[in-house]
Amino acid sequence: MAERPLQFLNPDGQLIEKSPVDLDRAVALYRDMVLARVYDKKGVALQKQGRLATYAPFEGQEAAQVASAATLEQGDWMVPSYREPAAMWMHGYPMELLIATRRGTELGGSPPDDVRVLPVSIPVGSHMLHAVGLAWAERLRGTDRVAITYFGDGATSEGDFHEAMNFAGVLNAGCIFFCQNNGWAISLPREEQTAAETIAHKAVGYGMPGVLVDGNDALAVYEATRTAVERARSGAGPTLIEAQTYRMGPHSTADDPGRYRSPDATEEWRTRDPVERLRRYLADQGSWTPEWQAELEQDGSALVEQAVVTAETLPTFRPEEMFDGMFAELPPGIAAQRAEAGAI
Amino acid sequence: MAERPLQFLNPDGQLIEKSPVDLDRAVALYRDMVLARVYDKKGVALQKQGRLATYAPFEGQEAAQVASAATLEQGDWMVPSYREPAAMWMHGYPMELLIATRRGTELGGSPPDDVRVLPVSIPVGSHMLHAVGLAWAERLRGTDRVAITYFGDGATSEGDFHEAMNFAGVLNAGCIFFCQNNGWAISLPREEQTAAETIAHKAVGYGMPGVLVDGNDALAVYEATRTAVERARSGAGPTLIEAQTYRMGPHSTADDPGRYRSPDATEEWRTRDPVERLRRYLADQGSWTPEWQAELEQDGSALVEQAVVTAETLPTFRPEEMFDGMFAELPPGIAAQRAEAGAI
Amino acid sequence: MASRTLAQAITLALDNALGRSDDIIVLGEDVGRTGGVFRITDGLRAKHGAHRVVDTPLAESGIVGTALGLAVAGMRPVVELQFMGFSYPAFDQIISHVARMRHRTRHRFTVPMVIRIPYGGGIGAAEHHSESTETIYAHIPGLKVVVPSRPADAAGMLRAAIEDPDPVIFLEPIRMYRSVKEEVPDDSPPARLDTSTVERLGSDITLVSWGAMMKETREAAEKLAASGVSAEVVDLRCLAPMNVDTLAASVRKTGRAVVIHEAPRSAGLGAEVIASLQEHCAYDLEAPVARVTGWDTVIPLKMAEHHYLPSTERIVTTAERVLAS
């Protein structure tokens, strides 16, 4: 078990080891991370304006999401929790549907047929098992597709995390368990969530590799995930990745972090910001200019704005759909209720 | 993490390290282990005669149960599963009540007031949490009492095992997790239960020590448990003990091991028999004679017979008790049903 | 066609399904090597392979959650949970995901899964082995909950459940596994999963039940017949979504009814039967519908179990009381 997280870029954006990716890839990651930050800012703003019902900010976690999702191939499965919009759209989930979900409509839960991303999962810890089943199914079908699942530090305390890890180990499933340890589960700090030295250590109990990675270093996240994906794809089995990062904002727009943590820790983490870190690296490589940054932000804003407009002009969820959505074929008893509801 | 299990007596009963216990203790353990074997034989026989509704044999696991329970003090808590009658009576649970439970009557579930042993728990993996709560309560009360909980290799796959271990780690609870890894969970071999190298390795994920012990070596079991109990009592926290042993008989009297395992493995384990091993050691020490053995078996049989008689002459569970047992005070609705049942 | 027990009919249906499609995968604790605690999957692993009849680790939530992943990927998992009392660790997966995935994704991801759950008392088992909490599952939108009470129907219902595009909780009455035999085709066509069956025609009173309690219900009808009472017997079969058309038609005819179940009375499924009848045919009722049920207590262990489970006698007496009122 590595005691120090995998890192390529130090907090100042200096390369401390040979980069595992070429510059093009680093540039692409940066572009998506800027988009992620633009999206997140927009999400917080929309919620303040009452245009979203709920929102779970992920500022600070852009590298963990973008760089991990970038390692996947079309056809691989993604099973997210609720704080990974960037990972989800990276893998094809339409941004407008993510916004739709947050607006409080069922329309957000249904990605296009060729998108293999499950919708947001709310019950903490419950969804990792689904990834195990998906990966297992691919093996049974003889494909080399893998499944990645995202979850937080808090989720590792749920029994279902344990069962998922254990099933994956026993089945040798092609599954990547990607833990975004952002230091907090609402108000509970990581130290009180578990007495384990690191979350990566938990892999020992399931006979799988546990990889600790600096979650704010996009290059490290990419490399760790790429390795795990390759391992899974080759049939060698699952990996647990702990990406150490930080939730810079509140848990949700209803949360007030001032109640449980000091702003100092947050400010300390700001010096390790994943976007700024990658920016410095690119700047050092001569691959970043202020003009390009402005362009990225403008393009990102335009994209997000467009997604918001699309989300806000989606058709409304009609009451009949409540009933029609339950089964492939409407059972008689529910049909009667549908009629009753229609008559009201 | 130790790669080899703690062992003092090799399978031939030879001391390979200085004994951790004096001869008196070894003699006492042997006496109780012979009693355990007598009890187990009787249990199987009674079930065959239709005098027990169910029975879960534990031949081969006598050292694991007797020597671990022998380390406890009065006032410590024990939270068993369903295959530890010997551990239970070692800690004061009346043998006749254990038989009563197996006969299929509620009367078995209620130990005397000074006995801090919870009754048999059937839902696999669910009861370890109770031990964590008990240990925590003792700390809150300012005592140094500890809680030990018994469970099998199969139980470690349940989510509740994980939650119990994690809570114990975080609370630093004075709790001993005693896993009798008897190689099988009904028909599932340990290797398919988890991909972990050993069950003891699972302790890593909770920041607690994991101790591997030869579960058929009474001296090793005693020493490992004594150390864990001391650790718990001193406030230093929980320990996971994996006692490697073997279920020589069927899972229950309804099970047919011939369907899933070869008799060879069982015979191989017979050479590591815990009772015979300790006998040889005592014989080497001049502390065992055939006459004493005969006496032990006779005394044991008499004790067990007496317990059977007591169990079989307990008052019957009256139908009213069904209702009266539900709450401290009979609620009106249930009182009505009680009357209705009485009228039938 | 051969004479088969309910257990054999279920085994046969599983065997046929495994033979019919490679998408079917049977999984659960001890279902492989040893053929399950009730030997329902006996022989299937040898015949269809260890990758299709899978012994899982001991974790019910894990089994169901993993099976959900299989199902979303297009497989058709048939899960066995050993006893209803051990379905509870999987409850969150069932209610929060299995039942909701279709709705959550507007038909994009679906869960064609069967969860087989042996249930009910009367076998003198240890605690937690005699549960009958069908109403809990019946209350969850998005699940179909069905229970056979005859071998031939069991085979057809299980086939239909496996072929159903939605999750089906398939309850199996333990004490009927080997207590009845009837002719069961070697390959049953799928049975309806949204209807009830009138098993016996009668004109004075309707007795309605499901699963294991059908035995005592049938016996009660016999006894009543002996004393000149013509009881109609309805096997509800499909508990959710419930379709009371057949039952209501029966009650419209007889004007009286008794509903029988072994679960505790309060908030049991009998209450839904009564409420539904009241909504469908209140004005045809000549007397209140009566319930013969388990009590609002824990079901006792072997030696006192008979004090709990509804007896034929209790059904007869209650029917007579209803007839007298």
Add this chain to the structure above:
Amino acid sequence: MASRTLAQAITLALDNALGRSDDIIVLGEDVGRTGGVFRITDGLRAKHGAHRVVDTPLAESGIVGTALGLAVAGMRPVVELQFMGFSYPAFDQIISHVARMRHRTRHRFTVPMVIRIPYGGGIGAAEHHSESTETIYAHIPGLKVVVPSRPADAAGMLRAAIEDPDPVIFLEPIRMYRSVKEEVPDDSPPARLDTSTVERLGSDITLVSWGAMMKETREAAEKLAASGVSAEVVDLRCLAPMNVDTLAASVRKTGRAVVIHEAPRSAGLGAEVIASLQEHCAYDLEAPVARVTGWDTVIPLKMAEHHYLPSTERIVTTAERVLAS
């Protein structure tokens, strides 16, 4: 005495209980530092100590199972589960152990535990945050299930629940937390946990509900009054073990009833109310008891939630229909 919201009344009751006995320990996710997602335990950690108001790891089964150990050892744990939809991972602990320990041990070991569960829709929350599955808990023998609908009652009921020697599921209607205020004593005496309350006298029809739906039920009674219908309003309060004496007395008087709940209709607790009324006063009923409930569907997210939750209008219309029949 001061004017307090339901949330404040609950906070006060917890505060008083913690002050009264060192055996009380409040535990759950985020109950300490941040005072819980609804701020119900706000300030209690600072006042009573981090060892008595405990932030636990994120694991509901772990919380309840550990609390059971505390209770058996003589403590009086008061558990908070954040939302009813997150009570399901603890379901096995609740049904298999919390509800049964007394029975299993014939009063030797008992579980004086309160499990507080905020429940119900109408707050525009994310999926799983609007559940109302009270009937599931009400079906489990060995549990008391109660739900207040007024601040003063909430304080008294919570006190009684905490002092009760048996496990109590204490449901808290989320959308009422801060929507009503009334005078609540600084230290409420314990309230009864086995009775219902007639809130408003009437002679034409009985409206019975509980928890959050009492708001619409009260409004419906007002509206009906405006059109000359005298509706009696019963707050069921204590869902299990259910005591319908008060309700039956009301229905005997009015001859008509509507039961209102937000849970799905099928196998919901309204069915039990109907079945019980039928057993207690069938011959006093002048019309079938009607149900106004949530549908047998998943409750929609914010934008469509109003299509699901029973409205005042639906209650009024249904009552009028019952009155006309």
